[in-house]
Amino acid sequence: MDDDSVETDVVYLDYNATAPLRPEALEAILTAFHRVGNASSLHQAGRDAATRVDSARRQLADLLNCQPSEIIFTSGATEANNLALRATYACGGTLVTSAVEHPAILETARAITAGTSDDPVVLPVDKDGTLDLGALDAVLDRGDVSVVSVMLANNETGVLTDLAPIVKAAHAAGALVHSDATQFVGRLPLDFAELEVDLLSLSAHKFGGPQGVGALIVRRDTSLPYTPLLIGGGQERGWRAGTLNVAGIAGLGAAADAAQRQLKEEAVRVTALRDAFEAELIARVPDCVINGGRVARLPGVTSVTFPGVPADAILAAMPDVAASDGSACASGAPSPSHVLLAMGHSRDDADSTVRFSLGYATTRRDVERSVVAVARAVGRVRTLLAATA
Numbered sequence: 001m002d003d004d005s006v007e008t009d010v011v012y013l014d015y016n017a018t019a020p021l022r023p024e025a026l027e028a029i030l031t032a033f034h035r036v037g038n039a040s041s042l043h044q045a046g047r048d049a050a051t052r053v054d055s056a057r058r059q060l061a062d063l064l065n066c067q068p069s070e071i072i073f074t075s076g077a078t079e080a081n082n083l084a085l086r087a088t089y090a091c092g093g094t095l096v097t098s099a100v101e102h103p104a105i106l107e108t109a110r111a112i113t114a115g116t117s118d119d120p121v122v123l124p125v126d127k128d129g130t131l132d133l134g135a136l137d138a139v140l141d142r143g144d145v146s147v148v149s150v151m152l153a154n155n156e157t158g159v160l161t162d163l164a165p166i167v168k169a170a171h172a173a174g175a176l177v178h179s180d181a182t183q184f185v186g187r188l189p190l191d192f193a194e195l196e197v198d199l200l201s202l203s204a205h206k207f208g209g210p211q212g213v214g215a216l217i218v219r220r221d222t223s224l225p226y227t228p229l230l231i232g233g234g235q236e237r238g239w240r241a242g243t244l245n246v247a248g249i250a251g252l253g254a255a256a257d258a259a260q261r262q263l264k265e266e267a268v269r270v271t272a273l274r275d276a277f278e279a280e281l282i283a284r285v286p287d288c289v290i291n292g293g294r295v296a297r298l299p300g301v302t303s304v305t306f307p308g309v310p311a312d313a314i315l316a317a318m319p320d321v322a323a324s325d326g327s328a329c330a331s332g333a334p335s336p337s338h339v340l341l342a343m344g345h346s347r348d349d350a351d352s353t354v355r356f357s358l359g360y361a362t363t364r365r366d367v368e369r370s371v372v373a374v375a376r377a378v379g380r381v382r383t384l385l386a387a388t389a
Contacts, residue, residue: 015359019208028254039246062257065193071216076214129339145174146176148176150163150166150178157303157340159295185207199216200217212248216239273364289349300359303353310352312325313384318377323356
């Protein structure tokens with residue numbers, strides 16, 4: 001395609017912010033919306049609603065290889081993360097996390113330890129975004145850690161965490177382990193039973209379900225003195241009061257089922273598309289830098305630094321490509337990405353970084369169009385900057 005040709009539809013490369021709703025999820029949601037019934041009611045309409053919830057619980061359990069009874073439905077991963085950290089911290093002891101966690105973890109950790117003498121321990125990462133296991137061991141050796149919370153996949157770079165040594169070390173020290181798996185679920189195989197973490201958080205809209213629904217998975221032999229965030233009825237085994245979002249939960253279940261059926265094939269296909277995107281982009285913009293590119297990453301996720309070119313200007317110069325200048329949850333924040341700073345990037349480089357995230361509906365044509373658009377946008381911004389220097 002010629003660099004100056006234009007297609008009117010937008011290429012969507014922001015799956016880490018939210019994935020397009022899967023057709024199976026939409027159908028399940030609409031079907032549920034056409035029915036009436038509170039899942040806690042005992043009449044037939046209520047039992048029908050409860051059946052939809054139970055079915056979704058089984059579908060999610062099948063995707064994660066966990067027990068349906070281990071699933072607590074929430075409004076999303078942010079609520080699930082809050083529940084997990086508050087419950088585990090209540091056991092007494094130090095809360096340990098990493099410098100590259102989502103704000104739903106870092107801000108919650110700071111909030112629940114505020115006013116105490118036990119600040120959370122925030123572990124460093126190396127230049128690839130990989131956790132410093134030596135620093136973790138040093139903290140665990142103190143013998144006072146209640147929980148270690150480390151994400152499975154970073155939302156900005158896609159860098160994966162090998163949880164096995166973390167879980168082994170934490171459990172040996174008597175600490176619980178929580179993982180924010182929001183970006184991982186539905187993109188790579190996840191075996192909750194084999195992973196051996198105690199708690200795990202997820203959000204439906206990251207793998208093609210609806211926004212506003214997620215889950216906290218709590219291992220069945222984990223006993224926690226939790227205090228619910230919402231006080232009311234006894235829904236979700238007392239963890240989360242309130243009338244269940246039947247349509248949203250049904251959509252989550254349908255998305256989980258669809259993701260599971262295509263998981264391995266989609267992971268291979270999307271990884272190939274991501275690799276092609278990076279190779280073609282480097283060929284057109286040779287000085288761009290792929291962050292975390294030397295270690296294992298999620299399929300479809302690439303964080304690219306364009307030295308000296310502000311990310312917001314690049315995004316404005318390519319309206320036909322939907323991407324992000326970092327985490328959508330931190331959009332508009334005055335400070336640069338805390339993830340990139342923790343990896344040793346300068347503030348200027350962090351401000352010049354764009355995150356592209358591909359997913360189940362991304363095509364080869366999308367990659368071709370987006371590479372042209374990105375390279376053109378970077379060139380235009382650099383020309384403007386040179387002219388005003």
